[in-house]
Amino acid sequence: MPTVFRTSLAQATTRHLPAWAGKLTPHVLRHFCASQLYLTGMDLVAVQKLLGHSWIATTMRYIHVHHTHIEDAWTAAHQRAEDRWKGLTR
Template sequence: MRSDTSCPLRSGPAAQTGQWHPGWSGRLTPHVLRHSCASSLHGAGTDLKALHVLLGHEWLSTTTRYRDRVLRRALLDRATVLKGGASAGV
């Protein structure tokens, strides 16, 4: 992954991430935010076709990856809770 700090779209989030979420330092990019927001929207009940249009994907199959991520996260959260841990959240 490219680390271009001269771009304001990268340097602004990079500085805030380093301060507030050091575990994500160097990994948070506009593209990661886009995917995170789409996964959260889908997890909150947004229709997959609406996400498809919102994201501008050419193929619906590209957008179905969000459904898979949300389902995987939900399964991991349930497994964690059943083992007595805290929920990881989305």
């Protein structure tokens, strides 16, 4: 069965994403899906459980985020704190 999936993925990639031909594998899809789930708000531990990893460090290596992700999270956290203070001072 895995061979059928790999073959079908390779054919679909060649047809629809020619720039990815020979590069898009089930493993690459696994990394992409884990990264997208995390970026859209899924908890890191939930991603870990979904992937079946024993160690959170393995999941952390699996997830690839944009280089501004940490800065964006920092800014959002400070904005939430500022909004809470506004509610307390009115």
